[in-house]
Amino acid sequence: MQPEQPERGKETGWSSSQSPLRRALSATLVYLVAGIIWITFSDRMVEIWFADPRSLSAMQTWKGFLFVVVTALVLFTVMLRLLSKDRLLLSLQLDQRRALRQREQQLRVLMDNLPGMAYRCRNDDSWTMLFVSGGCEPLTGYLPDDLINNKLVSYASLMDPDAIEQVSEEVAIAVRKGRSFSLEYAITRKDGRKVWVWERGCGVEHDDGSVFLEGIVLDISDRKQLETELEEMATRDPLTGLLNRREFSRVLEEELERARRYERPMALLWIDFDHFKDINDSWGHAAGDTVLCAVSEILTDRVRSVDSVGRFGGEEFVIVLPEMDVEGARDTAERLRQRVGNAPIPLESGHSVPLTISVGVAVYPVHGHTVDTLCSAADKAMYQAKMQGRNCVAMAQPIEPVHNET
Numbered sequence: 001m002q003p004e005q006p007e008r009g010k011e012t013g014w015s016s017s018q019s020p021l022r023r024a025l026s027a028t029l030v031y032l033v034a035g036i037i038w039i040t041f042s043d044r045m046v047e048i049w050f051a052d053p054r055s056l057s058a059m060q061t062w063k064g065f066l067f068v069v070v071t072a073l074v075l076f077t078v079m080l081r082l083l084s085k086d087r088l089l090l091s092l093q094l095d096q097r098r099a100l101r102q103r104e105q106q107l108r109v110l111m112d113n114l115p116g117m118a119y120r121c122r123n124d125d126s127w128t129m130l131f132v133s134g135g136c137e138p139l140t141g142y143l144p145d146d147l148i149n150n151k152l153v154s155y156a157s158l159m160d161p162d163a164i165e166q167v168s169e170e171v172a173i174a175v176r177k178g179r180s181f182s183l184e185y186a187i188t189r190k191d192g193r194k195v196w197v198w199e200r201g202c203g204v205e206h207d208d209g210s211v212f213l214e215g216i217v218l219d220i221s222d223r224k225q226l227e228t229e230l231e232e233m234a235t236r237d238p239l240t241g242l243l244n245r246r247e248f249s250r251v252l253e254e255e256l257e258r259a260r261r262y263e264r265p266m267a268l269l270w271i272d273f274d275h276f277k278d279i280n281d282s283w284g285h286a287a288g289d290t291v292l293c294a295v296s297e298i299l300t301d302r303v304r305s306v307d308s309v310g311r312f313g314g315e316e317f318v319i320v321l322p323e324m325d326v327e328g329a330r331d332t333a334e335r336l337r338q339r340v341g342n343a344p345i346p347l348e349s350g351h352s353v354p355l356t357i358s359v360g361v362a363v364y365p366v367h368g369h370t371v372d373t374l375c376s377a378a379d380k381a382m383y384q385a386k387m388q389g390r391n392c393v394a395m396a397q398p399i400e401p402v403h404n405e406t
Protein backbone atom coordinates (compact mmCIF):
# COMPACT_ATOMS: atom_id res chain seq x y z
CA MET A 1 0.00 0.00 0.00
CA GLN A 2 1.43 3.34 -1.05
CA PRO A 3 1.60 6.01 1.70
CA GLU A 4 -0.66 9.01 1.10
CA GLN A 5 1.15 11.82 -0.76
CA PRO A 6 0.57 15.30 0.75
CA GLU A 7 -0.81 17.77 -1.78
CA ARG A 8 1.73 20.41 -2.77
CA GLY A 9 -0.71 23.25 -2.17
CA LYS A 10 -1.56 21.95 1.30
CA GLU A 11 2.11 21.54 2.11
CA THR A 12 3.00 25.16 1.22
CA GLY A 13 -0.29 26.82 2.17
CA TRP A 14 -0.81 28.15 -1.40
CA SER A 15 -3.08 26.95 -4.15
CA SER A 16 -1.34 26.08 -7.45
CA SER A 17 -2.61 29.35 -9.08
CA GLN A 18 -0.75 31.21 -6.32
CA SER A 19 2.82 30.21 -7.16
CA PRO A 20 5.43 32.84 -6.09
CA LEU A 21 6.19 33.71 -9.76
CA ARG A 22 2.53 34.24 -10.63
CA ARG A 23 1.94 36.30 -7.52
CA ALA A 24 4.97 38.48 -8.25
CA LEU A 25 3.94 38.89 -11.91
CA SER A 26 0.36 39.79 -10.91
CA ALA A 27 1.54 42.37 -8.36
CA THR A 28 3.97 43.92 -10.91
CA LEU A 29 1.25 44.01 -13.55
CA VAL A 30 -1.18 45.72 -11.16
CA TYR A 31 1.56 48.21 -10.26
CA LEU A 32 2.34 48.91 -13.95
CA VAL A 33 -1.31 49.36 -14.93
CA ALA A 34 -2.01 51.56 -11.87
CA GLY A 35 1.15 53.63 -12.56
CA ILE A 36 0.36 54.11 -16.27
CA ILE A 37 -3.28 55.00 -15.50
CA TRP A 38 -2.16 57.37 -12.75
CA ILE A 39 0.48 59.10 -14.91
CA THR A 40 -1.81 59.40 -17.95
CA PHE A 41 -4.98 60.50 -16.23
CA SER A 42 -3.57 62.51 -13.33
CA ASP A 43 -1.49 64.67 -15.75
CA ARG A 44 -4.58 65.36 -17.87
CA MET A 45 -6.73 66.22 -14.83
CA VAL A 46 -4.09 68.54 -13.41
CA GLU A 47 -3.65 70.31 -16.79
CA ILE A 48 -7.47 70.78 -17.03
CA TRP A 49 -7.90 72.00 -13.48
CA PHE A 50 -4.70 74.12 -13.21
CA ALA A 51 -4.10 76.24 -16.32
CA ASP A 52 -1.68 78.54 -14.51
CA PRO A 53 1.89 77.22 -15.18
CA ARG A 54 3.10 77.95 -11.61
CA SER A 55 0.19 76.17 -9.95
CA LEU A 56 0.52 73.37 -12.52
CA SER A 57 4.20 72.89 -11.65
CA ALA A 58 3.45 72.87 -7.89
CA MET A 59 0.63 70.36 -8.40
CA GLN A 60 2.91 68.16 -10.50
CA THR A 61 5.37 68.13 -7.55
CA TRP A 62 2.57 67.29 -5.04
CA LYS A 63 1.26 64.63 -7.39
CA GLY A 64 4.74 63.10 -7.46
CA PHE A 65 4.87 63.16 -3.64
CA LEU A 66 1.41 61.58 -3.44
CA PHE A 67 2.47 58.78 -5.80
CA VAL A 68 5.62 58.10 -3.78
CA VAL A 69 3.71 58.15 -0.44
CA VAL A 70 0.96 55.82 -1.72
CA THR A 71 3.42 53.35 -3.32
CA ALA A 72 5.59 53.49 -0.16
CA LEU A 73 2.50 52.67 1.95
CA VAL A 74 1.56 49.77 -0.33
CA LEU A 75 5.17 48.51 -0.31
CA PHE A 76 5.25 48.83 3.49
CA THR A 77 2.04 46.85 3.90
CA VAL A 78 3.15 44.11 1.50
CA MET A 79 6.63 43.82 3.07
CA LEU A 80 5.16 43.78 6.58
CA ARG A 81 2.77 40.98 5.64
CA LEU A 82 5.50 38.97 3.94
CA LEU A 83 8.06 39.40 6.70
CA SER A 84 5.49 38.61 9.42
CA LYS A 85 4.54 35.45 7.51
CA ASP A 86 8.23 34.50 7.13
CA ARG A 87 8.80 35.04 10.82
CA LEU A 88 5.77 32.95 11.71
CA LEU A 89 6.92 30.15 9.40
CA LEU A 90 10.42 30.29 10.84
CA SER A 91 9.20 30.06 14.43
CA LEU A 92 6.84 27.22 13.43
CA GLN A 93 9.76 25.40 11.82
CA LEU A 94 11.88 25.90 14.93
CA ASP A 95 9.05 24.58 17.15
CA GLN A 96 8.60 21.56 14.89
CA ARG A 97 12.33 20.82 14.85
CA ARG A 98 12.48 21.10 18.65
CA ALA A 99 9.46 18.78 19.03
CA LEU A 100 10.99 16.32 16.58
CA ARG A 101 14.30 16.31 18.45
CA GLN A 102 12.44 15.77 21.72
CA ARG A 103 10.42 12.90 20.25
CA GLU A 104 13.57 11.31 18.79
CA GLN A 105 15.25 11.50 22.17
CA GLN A 106 12.21 10.01 23.92
CA LEU A 107 12.11 7.22 21.33
CA ARG A 108 15.83 6.52 21.77
CA VAL A 109 15.48 6.35 25.57
CA LEU A 110 12.46 4.09 25.18
CA MET A 111 14.23 1.77 22.71
CA ASP A 112 17.45 1.62 24.72
CA ASN A 113 15.46 0.67 27.81
CA LEU A 114 13.42 -2.01 26.10
CA PRO A 115 14.11 -5.49 27.48
CA GLY A 116 15.48 -6.50 24.07
CA MET A 117 16.59 -5.18 20.72
CA ALA A 118 14.48 -3.04 18.41
CA TYR A 119 15.58 -3.26 14.78
CA ARG A 120 15.01 -2.19 11.23
CA CYS A 121 16.53 -4.38 8.53
CA ARG A 122 16.46 -5.21 4.85
CA ASN A 123 14.32 -8.18 3.86
CA ASP A 124 17.34 -10.00 2.39
CA ASP A 125 19.11 -13.30 3.11
CA SER A 126 21.47 -11.73 5.70
CA TRP A 127 18.76 -9.65 7.37
CA THR A 128 21.06 -6.66 6.91
CA MET A 129 20.46 -4.39 9.86
CA LEU A 130 19.97 -0.68 9.16
CA PHE A 131 19.17 0.22 12.75
CA VAL A 132 19.45 -1.63 16.05
CA SER A 133 18.75 -0.24 19.50
CA GLY A 134 21.18 -0.31 22.43
CA GLY A 135 19.61 -3.62 23.59
CA CYS A 136 21.70 -5.30 20.86
CA GLU A 137 24.78 -5.70 23.07
CA PRO A 138 23.15 -7.39 26.10
CA LEU A 139 21.22 -9.68 23.74
CA THR A 140 23.88 -10.68 21.18
CA GLY A 141 27.15 -9.56 22.76
CA TYR A 142 27.83 -7.43 19.64
CA LEU A 143 27.76 -3.64 19.49
CA PRO A 144 25.03 -2.11 17.30
CA ASP A 145 27.74 -0.94 14.86
CA ASP A 146 29.01 -4.53 14.45
CA LEU A 147 25.64 -5.59 13.03
CA ILE A 148 24.68 -2.50 11.05
CA ASN A 149 25.24 -3.16 7.33
CA ASN A 150 26.78 -6.52 8.38
CA LYS A 151 29.98 -4.69 9.34
CA LEU A 152 31.29 -7.52 11.57
CA VAL A 153 28.54 -10.14 11.40
CA SER A 154 25.11 -10.44 9.86
CA TYR A 155 22.14 -11.09 12.12
CA ALA A 156 21.28 -14.18 10.05
CA SER A 157 24.71 -15.68 10.82
CA LEU A 158 23.79 -15.73 14.54
CA MET A 159 20.88 -18.07 13.83
CA ASP A 160 21.02 -21.85 13.40
CA PRO A 161 20.92 -22.80 9.67
CA ASP A 162 17.69 -24.81 10.07
CA ALA A 163 16.11 -21.94 12.00
CA ILE A 164 16.98 -19.49 9.18
CA GLU A 165 15.00 -21.51 6.67
CA GLN A 166 11.93 -21.75 8.87
CA VAL A 167 12.11 -18.12 10.00
CA SER A 168 12.55 -16.85 6.41
CA GLU A 169 9.52 -18.86 5.33
CA GLU A 170 7.32 -17.47 8.11
CA VAL A 171 8.51 -13.91 7.50
CA ALA A 172 7.85 -14.22 3.76
CA ILE A 173 4.30 -15.46 4.39
CA ALA A 174 3.61 -12.66 6.91
CA VAL A 175 4.99 -9.97 4.58
CA ARG A 176 2.99 -11.33 1.65
CA LYS A 177 -0.23 -11.30 3.68
CA GLY A 178 0.53 -7.90 5.25
CA ARG A 179 0.51 -9.41 8.75
CA SER A 180 2.98 -9.20 11.61
CA PHE A 181 5.13 -12.25 12.40
CA SER A 182 5.95 -13.79 15.77
CA LEU A 183 8.87 -16.23 15.97
CA GLU A 184 10.90 -18.20 18.49
CA TYR A 185 14.39 -19.43 17.65
CA ALA A 186 17.89 -19.74 19.11
CA ILE A 187 20.84 -17.45 18.32
CA THR A 188 24.52 -17.82 19.19
CA ARG A 189 25.94 -14.86 21.10
CA LYS A 190 29.42 -13.43 20.54
CA ASP A 191 30.65 -15.42 23.58
CA GLY A 192 29.34 -18.64 22.00
CA ARG A 193 26.42 -18.99 24.41
CA LYS A 194 23.09 -19.96 22.90
CA VAL A 195 20.06 -17.86 23.82
CA TRP A 196 16.45 -18.34 22.90
CA VAL A 197 14.74 -15.28 21.47
CA TRP A 198 11.20 -14.21 20.63
CA GLU A 199 10.83 -11.87 17.72
CA ARG A 200 7.81 -9.86 16.64
CA GLY A 201 7.91 -7.68 13.58
CA CYS A 202 6.27 -6.72 10.31
CA GLY A 203 7.13 -5.71 6.79
CA VAL A 204 7.09 -1.97 6.09
CA GLU A 205 6.77 -0.90 2.46
CA HIS A 206 8.59 2.20 1.28
CA ASP A 207 7.62 4.71 -1.41
CA ASP A 208 9.83 2.93 -3.96
CA GLY A 209 8.08 -0.41 -3.26
CA SER A 210 10.98 -1.99 -1.33
CA VAL A 211 10.07 -3.79 1.91
CA PHE A 212 11.97 -3.41 5.19
CA LEU A 213 11.41 -5.39 8.37
CA GLU A 214 10.89 -3.63 11.66
CA GLY A 215 10.34 -5.21 15.05
CA ILE A 216 11.74 -6.27 18.38
CA VAL A 217 13.77 -9.29 19.58
CA LEU A 218 13.55 -10.39 23.24
CA ASP A 219 15.64 -12.89 25.24
CA ILE A 220 13.31 -15.69 26.40
CA SER A 221 15.97 -18.13 27.60
CA ASP A 222 14.62 -18.11 31.18
CA ARG A 223 11.12 -18.92 29.95
CA LYS A 224 12.46 -21.69 27.70
CA GLN A 225 14.46 -23.12 30.60
CA LEU A 226 11.33 -23.10 32.75
CA GLU A 227 9.34 -24.77 29.97
CA THR A 228 11.99 -27.49 29.67
CA GLU A 229 11.94 -28.02 33.43
CA LEU A 230 8.14 -28.19 33.47
CA GLU A 231 8.22 -30.64 30.58
CA GLU A 232 10.78 -32.75 32.45
CA MET A 233 8.57 -32.67 35.53
CA ALA A 234 5.56 -33.75 33.49
CA THR A 235 7.36 -36.61 31.72
CA ARG A 236 10.07 -37.80 34.14
CA ASP A 237 10.10 -39.64 37.43
CA PRO A 238 11.57 -37.14 39.92
CA LEU A 239 13.68 -39.73 41.81
CA THR A 240 15.31 -41.67 38.99
CA GLY A 241 14.88 -39.31 36.03
CA LEU A 242 13.38 -42.17 34.00
CA LEU A 243 10.20 -41.74 31.96
CA ASN A 244 7.16 -41.64 34.23
CA ARG A 245 4.17 -43.91 33.75
CA ARG A 246 2.24 -41.47 31.53
CA GLU A 247 5.16 -40.65 29.24
CA PHE A 248 6.25 -44.28 29.02
CA SER A 249 2.70 -45.27 28.02
CA ARG A 250 2.82 -42.66 25.27
CA VAL A 251 6.20 -43.92 24.03
CA LEU A 252 4.98 -47.52 24.17
CA GLU A 253 1.89 -46.62 22.13
CA GLU A 254 4.10 -44.87 19.57
CA GLU A 255 6.57 -47.77 19.29
CA LEU A 256 3.76 -50.30 18.97
CA GLU A 257 2.19 -48.24 16.18
CA ARG A 258 5.55 -48.17 14.37
CA ALA A 259 6.01 -51.93 14.87
CA ARG A 260 2.53 -52.53 13.42
CA ARG A 261 3.12 -50.24 10.45
CA TYR A 262 6.47 -51.81 9.51
CA GLU A 263 5.43 -55.29 10.63
CA ARG A 264 8.41 -55.55 12.97
CA PRO A 265 8.59 -57.15 16.44
CA MET A 266 8.78 -55.11 19.63
CA ALA A 267 9.50 -56.35 23.15
CA LEU A 268 8.39 -55.20 26.57
CA LEU A 269 10.30 -56.05 29.76
CA TRP A 270 8.49 -55.82 33.11
CA ILE A 271 11.02 -55.63 35.96
CA ASP A 272 10.34 -55.87 39.69
CA PHE A 273 12.92 -55.81 42.52
CA ASP A 274 12.96 -58.88 44.72
CA HIS A 275 12.28 -58.34 48.44
CA PHE A 276 12.86 -54.63 48.14
CA LYS A 277 10.85 -54.07 51.31
CA ASP A 278 13.63 -55.86 53.20
CA ILE A 279 16.20 -53.36 51.87
CA ASN A 280 14.06 -50.43 53.04
CA ASP A 281 13.50 -52.08 56.39
CA SER A 282 17.18 -52.98 56.91
CA TRP A 283 18.96 -49.96 55.44
CA GLY A 284 16.34 -47.26 55.57
CA HIS A 285 14.21 -45.51 52.94
CA ALA A 286 17.09 -43.22 51.78
CA ALA A 287 19.24 -46.27 51.06
CA GLY A 288 16.26 -47.77 49.20
CA ASP A 289 16.15 -44.59 47.07
CA THR A 290 19.88 -44.92 46.33
CA VAL A 291 19.32 -48.50 45.19
CA LEU A 292 16.41 -47.42 42.96
CA CYS A 293 18.59 -44.75 41.31
CA ALA A 294 21.58 -47.06 40.90
CA VAL A 295 19.49 -49.80 39.25
CA SER A 296 17.87 -47.16 36.99
CA GLU A 297 21.34 -46.22 35.78
CA ILE A 298 22.34 -49.86 35.23
CA LEU A 299 19.20 -50.48 33.16
CA THR A 300 19.60 -47.29 31.13
CA ASP A 301 23.30 -47.88 30.46
CA ARG A 302 22.76 -51.44 29.30
CA VAL A 303 20.08 -50.93 26.69
CA ARG A 304 20.35 -49.38 23.21
CA SER A 305 19.74 -45.69 22.58
CA VAL A 306 16.50 -46.56 20.76
CA ASP A 307 15.16 -48.37 23.82
CA SER A 308 13.15 -46.51 26.48
CA VAL A 309 13.22 -47.18 30.20
CA GLY A 310 10.40 -46.09 32.50
CA ARG A 311 9.46 -46.33 36.14
CA PHE A 312 5.88 -47.44 36.57
CA GLY A 313 5.85 -46.73 40.29
CA GLY A 314 7.44 -48.24 43.42
CA GLU A 315 10.12 -50.71 42.42
CA GLU A 316 8.51 -51.62 39.11
CA PHE A 317 10.42 -50.71 35.93
CA VAL A 318 9.51 -51.23 32.29
CA ILE A 319 11.63 -51.23 29.14
CA VAL A 320 10.42 -51.07 25.56
CA LEU A 321 12.76 -52.64 22.99
CA PRO A 322 11.83 -51.75 19.39
CA GLU A 323 12.73 -54.25 16.64
CA MET A 324 13.44 -56.95 19.25
CA ASP A 325 12.14 -60.49 18.73
CA VAL A 326 11.48 -63.15 21.39
CA GLU A 327 15.05 -64.49 21.46
CA GLY A 328 16.64 -61.05 21.58
CA ALA A 329 14.27 -59.92 24.32
CA ARG A 330 14.98 -63.01 26.45
CA ASP A 331 18.74 -62.47 26.07
CA THR A 332 18.47 -58.77 26.97
CA ALA A 333 16.33 -59.54 30.03
CA GLU A 334 18.75 -62.23 31.13
CA ARG A 335 21.74 -59.93 30.65
CA LEU A 336 20.08 -57.22 32.77
CA ARG A 337 19.09 -59.70 35.49
CA GLN A 338 22.63 -60.99 35.73
CA ARG A 339 24.16 -57.52 35.76
CA VAL A 340 21.93 -56.35 38.62
CA GLY A 341 22.31 -59.57 40.57
CA ASN A 342 26.10 -59.73 40.19
CA ALA A 343 26.93 -56.23 41.40
CA PRO A 344 25.71 -55.25 44.86
CA ILE A 345 24.72 -51.59 45.04
CA PRO A 346 27.18 -49.44 47.05
CA LEU A 347 25.58 -47.15 49.64
CA GLU A 348 26.91 -43.83 50.96
CA SER A 349 27.61 -45.57 54.30
CA GLY A 350 30.20 -47.74 52.51
CA HIS A 351 28.08 -50.88 52.66
CA SER A 352 26.92 -52.71 49.55
CA VAL A 353 23.39 -54.01 49.12
CA PRO A 354 22.82 -57.16 47.08
CA LEU A 355 19.72 -57.04 44.92
CA THR A 356 18.03 -59.30 42.41
CA ILE A 357 15.27 -58.65 39.94
CA SER A 358 12.47 -60.67 38.40
CA VAL A 359 11.71 -59.96 34.76
CA GLY A 360 8.62 -60.69 32.67
CA VAL A 361 8.94 -60.51 28.87
CA ALA A 362 6.19 -59.97 26.27
CA VAL A 363 6.83 -59.51 22.56
CA TYR A 364 4.62 -58.04 19.85
CA PRO A 365 2.99 -59.75 17.97
CA VAL A 366 3.59 -63.10 19.70
CA HIS A 367 2.22 -62.23 23.16
CA GLY A 368 -0.18 -59.37 22.43
CA HIS A 369 -1.31 -56.88 19.81
CA THR A 370 -2.22 -53.91 21.96
CA VAL A 371 -0.55 -51.91 24.72
CA ASP A 372 -2.98 -53.31 27.28
CA THR A 373 -2.55 -56.95 26.29
CA LEU A 374 1.23 -56.62 26.08
CA CYS A 375 1.47 -54.91 29.49
CA SER A 376 -0.82 -57.45 31.05
CA ALA A 377 1.16 -60.35 29.48
CA ALA A 378 4.52 -58.92 30.64
CA ASP A 379 3.15 -58.24 34.14
CA LYS A 380 1.79 -61.80 34.40
CA ALA A 381 5.13 -63.16 33.19
CA MET A 382 6.93 -61.13 35.87
CA TYR A 383 4.65 -62.69 38.54
CA GLN A 384 5.43 -66.04 37.00
CA ALA A 385 9.14 -65.26 37.56
CA LYS A 386 8.37 -64.40 41.20
CA MET A 387 6.51 -67.68 41.53
CA GLN A 388 9.49 -69.53 40.09
CA GLY A 389 11.61 -68.31 43.01
CA ARG A 390 12.53 -64.75 41.89
CA ASN A 391 15.84 -63.64 40.30
CA CYS A 392 14.80 -65.06 36.95
CA VAL A 393 13.29 -64.22 33.56
CA ALA A 394 9.89 -65.56 32.46
CA MET A 395 8.38 -65.32 29.02
CA ALA A 396 4.68 -64.44 28.51
CA GLN A 397 2.23 -67.02 27.16
CA PRO A 398 1.72 -66.77 23.37
CA ILE A 399 -1.78 -65.60 22.44
CA GLU A 400 -4.10 -68.00 20.68
CA PRO A 401 -5.66 -67.42 18.26
CA VAL A 402 -3.98 -64.22 17.08
CA HIS A 403 -6.96 -62.87 15.05
CA ASN A 404 -9.17 -62.62 18.20
CA GLU A 405 -7.21 -59.58 19.41
CA THR A 406 -8.04 -56.03 18.35
Ligand SMILES: Nc1nc2c(ncn2[C@@H]2O[C@H](COP(=O)(O)OP(=O)(O)OP(=O)(O)O)[C@@H](O)[C@H]2O)c(=O)[nH]1
Nearest residue numbers: 272273274275276277278280285286288289314315
Ligand atom coordinates in the same frame (compact mmCIF):
# COMPACT_ATOMS: atom_id res chain seq x y z
N1 LIG B 1 12.97 -46.33 49.18
C1 LIG B 1 11.86 -46.41 48.45
N2 LIG B 1 11.05 -47.44 48.58
C2 LIG B 1 9.95 -47.53 47.84
C3 LIG B 1 9.62 -46.57 46.90
N3 LIG B 1 8.45 -46.92 46.28
C4 LIG B 1 8.08 -48.08 46.83
N4 LIG B 1 8.97 -48.48 47.76
C5 LIG B 1 8.96 -49.65 48.63
O1 LIG B 1 9.04 -50.82 47.86
C6 LIG B 1 8.56 -51.87 48.67
C7 LIG B 1 7.78 -52.82 47.81
O2 LIG B 1 7.45 -53.90 48.64
P1 LIG B 1 6.61 -55.11 48.16
O3 LIG B 1 5.53 -54.69 47.21
O4 LIG B 1 6.13 -55.84 49.37
O5 LIG B 1 7.57 -55.98 47.35
P2 LIG B 1 8.98 -56.58 47.70
O6 LIG B 1 9.39 -56.33 49.10
O7 LIG B 1 9.93 -56.08 46.65
O8 LIG B 1 8.76 -58.11 47.49
P3 LIG B 1 8.52 -58.88 46.14
O9 LIG B 1 8.15 -57.92 45.11
O10 LIG B 1 7.39 -59.82 46.44
O11 LIG B 1 9.78 -59.56 45.86
C8 LIG B 1 7.73 -51.22 49.79
O12 LIG B 1 8.40 -51.39 51.00
C9 LIG B 1 7.67 -49.80 49.41
O13 LIG B 1 7.68 -48.91 50.54
C10 LIG B 1 10.50 -45.47 46.76
O14 LIG B 1 10.29 -44.58 45.95
N5 LIG B 1 11.61 -45.43 47.55
